[in-house]
Amino acid sequence: MPDLSGFFAPRSPKGRASIIPAPPWYYSGDVLTLEYRAAPGAVAAWLPTGVEPADDPDAVAVVFADWQSSSDGGGELLDPVRSQYKECFVVVRCRYHGETFSRCVLIWVDKDFALARGWFQGYPKKLGSIWMTRPVTVGRAGPRLEAGGRFGATLAANDRRLAEVSLTLTGSSVTGGFVNALPMLHSRWMPSIDPSQPDALSELVTMSSQDVELGPVYTGDATVELFDVPGDELSALRPYEMIAGYWRQVGATFAGGTKLA
Amino acid sequence: MPDLSGFFAPRSPKGRASIIPAPPWYYSGDVLTLEYRAAPGAVAAWLPTGVEPADDPDAVAVVFADWQSSSDGGGELLDPVRSQYKECFVVVRCRYHGETFSRCVLIWVDKDFALARGWFQGYPKKLGSIWMTRPVTVGRAGPRLEAGGRFGATLAANDRRLAEVSLTLTGSSVTGGFVNALPMLHSRWMPSIDPSQPDALSELVTMSSQDVELGPVYTGDATVELFDVPGDELSALRPYEMIAGYWRQVGATFAGGTKLA
Amino acid sequence: MPDLSGFFAPRSPKGRASIIPAPPWYYSGDVLTLEYRAAPGAVAAWLPTGVEPADDPDAVAVVFADWQSSSDGGGELLDPVRSQYKECFVVVRCRYHGETFSRCVLIWVDKDFALARGWFQGYPKKLGSIWMTRPVTVGRAGPRLEAGGRFGATLAANDRRLAEVSLTLTGSSVTGGFVNALPMLHSRWMPSIDPSQPDALSELVTMSSQDVELGPVYTGDATVELFDVPGDELSALRPYEMIAGYWRQVGATFAGGTKLA
Amino acid sequence: MPDLSGFFAPRSPKGRASIIPAPPWYYSGDVLTLEYRAAPGAVAAWLPTGVEPADDPDAVAVVFADWQSSSDGGGELLDPVRSQYKECFVVVRCRYHGETFSRCVLIWVDKDFALARGWFQGYPKKLGSIWMTRPVTVGRAGPRLEAGGRFGATLAANDRRLAEVSLTLTGSSVTGGFVNALPMLHSRWMPSIDPSQPDALSELVTMSSQDVELGPVYTGDATVELFDVPGDELSALRPYEMIAGYWRQVGATFAGGTKLA
Secondary structure, eight states, rough: OOBBSSSSSSSSSSSSSSSSSSOEEEEEEEEEEEEEEEETTTTTGSSSSTOEOOTTTTTTEEEEEEEEEEETTTTGSSSHHHHHHEEEEEEEEEEEEEEEEEEEEEEEESSSSHHHHHHHHHHHHHEOEEEEEESSSSSSSSSSSSSEEEEEEEETTTTTEEEEEEEEEEEEOOOOOOOSSEEEEEEEEOOOSTTTOOOOOEEEEEEEEEEEEEEOEEEEEEEEEEEEOOTTOOOGGGGEEEEEEEEEEEEEEOOOOEEEO | OEEEEEEEESSSSSSSEEEEEESSSSEEEEEEEEEEEEEETTTTGSSOOTTTTTSSSEEEEEEEEEEEEEEOOOOGGGGGGGGGGEEEEEEEEEEEEEEEEEEEEEESSSSSSHHHHHHHHHEEEEEEOOOOOOOOSSSSSSSSTTTTTTEEEEETTTTEEEEEEEEEEEEEESOSSSSSSSSSEEEEEEOOOTSSSSSSSSEEEEEOEEEEEEEEEEEEEEEEEEOOOOOOOOOGEEEEEEEEEEEEEEEEEEEOEOOOO | OOOOBOOSSOOBBSOOOOOSSSSOEEEEEEEEEEEEEEEETTGGSSSTOOOOOOOOEEEEEEEEOOOOOTTTOGGGSSSGTTEEEEEEEEEEEEEEETTTEEEEEEEEEEEEHHHHHHHHOOOOOOEOOOEEEEOOOSSSSSSSSTTTTTEEEEEETTEEEEEEEEEEEEEEOOSOOOSSSSSSEEEEEEEEEEEEEEESSSEEEEEEEEEEEOEEEEEEHHHEOOOOOTTGGGGGGOOOEEEEEEEEEEEEEEEOOEEEE | OOOBSSSSOOOOOSSSSOSSOOOEEEEEEEEEEEEEETTTTTTGGOOOOOOEESTTTEEEEEEEEEEEEEEETTTGGGGGGGGGEEEEEEEEEEEETTTEEEEEEEEEESSHHHHHHHHHHHHEEEEEEEEEEOOOOOSSSSSOTTTTTEEEEEEETTTEEEEEEEEEEEESOOOSSSSSSSOOEEEEEOOOOTSSOOSEEEEEEEEOOEEEEEOOOOEEEEEEOOOOOOOOOOOGGEEEEEEEEEEEEEEEOOOOOOEEE
């Protein structure tokens, strides 16, 4: 009898039941980034032991993205319920062994395949409801990608609002922000099946996107409101000083990462 | 005591509880149209008494659209859960008093405000789950708007698939189809609160979009599959002969219609 | 060619596409009722011209219900996605032509068939997300139907919380409240397709449930919190003075109503 | 700086962001079990290397459950969006080191907290939409728990139906089935962050519910239909010979398991 097949659970006789196919995974989407500084020291509290704050240690990026994604073959693209998802995530910067990394500390997505990919990558994903204003090219129901264009985005989970943000464009930009631009430093944890024992898996990994293709960047003035809700600590990263916001289209490939520790 | 206010129910002291604000309503979105002929006579069975088949009487358009919409003021655009919705609808052509009209015979949307606007307009809306492939400009996770680009779209309701369609682009087009291009002829029905009595409201109305702004049209080869499910008759309009498919962006304003009978 | 068939839109060749079948409609469910008085005069502001406040004019019932429902034949009961729904509604009392009625001023449900039934009956329904603690008979994950049992219920719409309530049981009761116990007085409105004209339909109707079958009533101490959100006025009916809460199971039949004006 | 806290990701400064609190977890719910034999050899194909078929090797249980659940303290019970979930899962029997176990090979749930608990326990959970007929005690909209009572349940994922089952009660029973009655034998897998490397975590674990409290069992005739869909292999476990169905209420506690290999 051959063994079970499949990249991830559920593993099955033919390997087709896995919640996600094996990498590489391709992404194309709209990305709204809001950068600010949290209260002094607020970010450091979110770093695991052995990981140090970076320069400009309180910088935070809240990122909203509306993705279309696929694996090799791309069959999901014609069944878009299995290729599209939205996400909202919070990124900070940190230092480890002398290098500066980006690190995602909180993230919400709206599909299970995205949740599973994240748990594999060390993105600590939960489910949420994410909405983002889309730019338009015809009609009056939305902003143009030009000065004065206004975008909103919201995050909810468990029937409560967690975040409301806005971006009012002032013009174009050469950068899309500095907080989320680096190789990621993520933790992959799985508690022991015996809760009295140490974690069964506890890794520090790094990964970078490949074949990154970037559209033009639009920048402007940003607002970020984060709300207190039971079962979350997002509001501990409230803005203390806004930096800027950015909107761009991004294409990228994920093909795996490297275990650091 | 002043009377209750609001365009639609629920009417309330300040008129802010109405499920929809008063027109005008603005729309900007992506529209995927699949045109075909159903079995001979299939369309005529969907016309109310007094409304006649048009020339080319079996022509049908299945339309998927991903809209952003707003009322005057546009506040919903920054709270996009209240401005975005997707829909799938079936349009046929008919004649009434010597003129040719388009008529929507079945339609599904994924938000309540869109449902209410439709019931007001005579679009016989139900809730559904609608997904459409999006074109991309960067990355590998989606089609480009060029020959060879492949798009899929699906409709489900009550946890069952009702429709799966595809469009493979062959090039550009000057037309976006002929079935859904006309003034609409819709019925507005409300049964009597006493089910033994005739309808309390039974109107024939017409309406046209205003300030229509159209993006370039991409055309190609289309497929349409419609499935049998309990509680629906969509499959009675299955394709007999495909015509073509179209993708374009559309902007439009709805500001009311006219009662014909 | 025969005319279109079906109780409600969409009307279709065989009448099976209607979003709802014709009455009678049967209901069996769990009902959580929280009664209180709103600020003096708050309720009167929600009555249409010609309808007067009742005795004890500020009394309000917020009702959460978890229903299973069906039409004749009951086929939906084996496809429960089409028979189950939850709702939260706000009921007040009023007088019309010398009689005292109950009147639903705001209501949210989580299925489209329930929305359509409500619009037919004059319940001004919107979509919402409704959750209610269930009593249990085994295990530790829930309250028993006995003194000390604690129940919560929540309402959200458009990704925002609108209401949070609780009930802590103190014992049994002979009554299930007095606000929602009367014949309903509802308005059925449909604006003219030309928004500059008066309503195309504006009726005052009354209806009562039939074949009501009631389980034992449990009563206790209630809390009700109502939140401000854009596009709603629910918070205008905040409690000023709590009365009591009730939990019971209810079975009922709806078979139509009577037009009063 | 203290380390991050929390049972599961996301770990955070105060440990309150974890998608799930630490065990113990309490469950109370309604459980519908349909037992049958799949085609000869069909079940063995779902066992990992080193795990053997049990006696009566093709026996399968499809289980639908509607749970209320909580962690210690039980705060989720008053915010029921965070305590209620439904699931559908497929259980088989197997032998390992001379003992007979139950093993869940496929499972769908409708909340993220339930998904995370399952991935911790080795239940290979995906998201789905699950609906189950509820028994009623008043009214006509549902079955009574007595001979002739008919129950349906359905599973969908990604807008497609995967399973439809029914149970028609014939009477009471002393057993609730034999497939899902044993200690569970589950695999916990996490692929390496470098997809070319072996799994980073690959464990065989066992666990049993504690403090099990069982309501009376109702049994009857069962039907199970499993459908082919892209991205799943559920239909490979279609019934070959039905055994019986069962409905009962179950309370249980999960407090951790034991690693076997």
